[in-house]
Amino acid sequence: MKRHVTQGLSRYRNRRDFKQSPEPHRTPRQNLKRKNRFVIQKHAARNLHYDFRLQVGNVLKSWAVPKGPSINPADKRLAIPTDDHPLAYATFEGVIPKDNYGAGVVMVWDIGTYKNITKHDGKAISMARGYREGHLEFELYGKKLRGKFALVQTESKYKGKQYWLLVKMRDTHEDRRRKPIVSQQRSVLTDRTMDQIKRDES
Numbered sequence: 001m002k003r004h005v006t007q008g009l010s011r012y013r014n015r016r017d018f019k020q021s022p023e024p025h026r027t028p029r030q031n032l033k034r035k036n037r038f039v040i041q042k043h044a045a046r047n048l049h050y051d052f053r054l055q056v057g058n059v060l061k062s063w064a065v066p067k068g069p070s071i072n073p074a075d076k077r078l079a080i081p082t083d084d085h086p087l088a089y090a091t092f093e094g095v096i097p098k099d100n101y102g103a104g105v106v107m108v109w110d111i112g113t114y115k116n117i118t119k120h121d122g123k124a125i126s127m128a129r130g131y132r133e134g135h136l137e138f139e140l141y142g143k144k145l146r147g148k149f150a151l152v153q154t155e156s157k158y159k160g161k162q163y164w165l166l167v168k169m170r171d172t173h174e175d176r177r178r179k180p181i182v183s184q185q186r187s188v189l190t191d192r193t194m195d196q197i198k199r200d201e202s
């Protein structure tokens with residue numbers, strides 16, 4: 001049952017040629033100690049999307065969110081589960097070369113830590129268990145996003161995969177008008193735009 005949560009990094013590694021791609025192969029040991037990291041990467045692959053990643057154990061559980069996160073609790077954003085990524089991926093920003101898996105520009109759109117607030121029948125449970133049960137609640141402490149969010153697995157399938165929804169939970173950080181993915185388009189690591197990353201690193 002644990003295996004389901006820590007799928008491990010074999011799928012991540014099998015899809016990539018690390019001689020060609022600048023993406024990290026592994027996480028330096030001293031880096032494994034940090035806990036509860038999250039990152040949102042803007043990724044201009046074949047289709048532009050945002051990769052939402054939460055540290056669970058020693059990997060980043062990952063979802064592709066085509067429309068990106070919203071801070072309006074009325075929005076339910078499709079979140080398609082993708083491969084676990086190494087923790088070192090949280091600070092990866094650059095260009096995945098043409099003909100490689102996920103080819104295109106990757107920007108660190110937001111980064112920070114989170115607090116697990118997932119409950120089951122009113123009792124606090126671990127992220128690993130919440131993941132298995134398809135229901136996660138967490139509070140983000142990012143540079144752009146703050147406050148409570150939920151990721152909830154649905155019964156429905158999208159292109160054969162059971163999908164999740166990313167939703168802003170109600171709190172003082174909700175905002176029905178502000179759209180951070182529109183108003184805050186630069187990297188939180190380097191302050192660059194997608195075009196600047198492309199120009200610098202191609």
Ligand code: MN
Nearest residue numbers: 043051064102
């Ligand atoms: Mn991606």
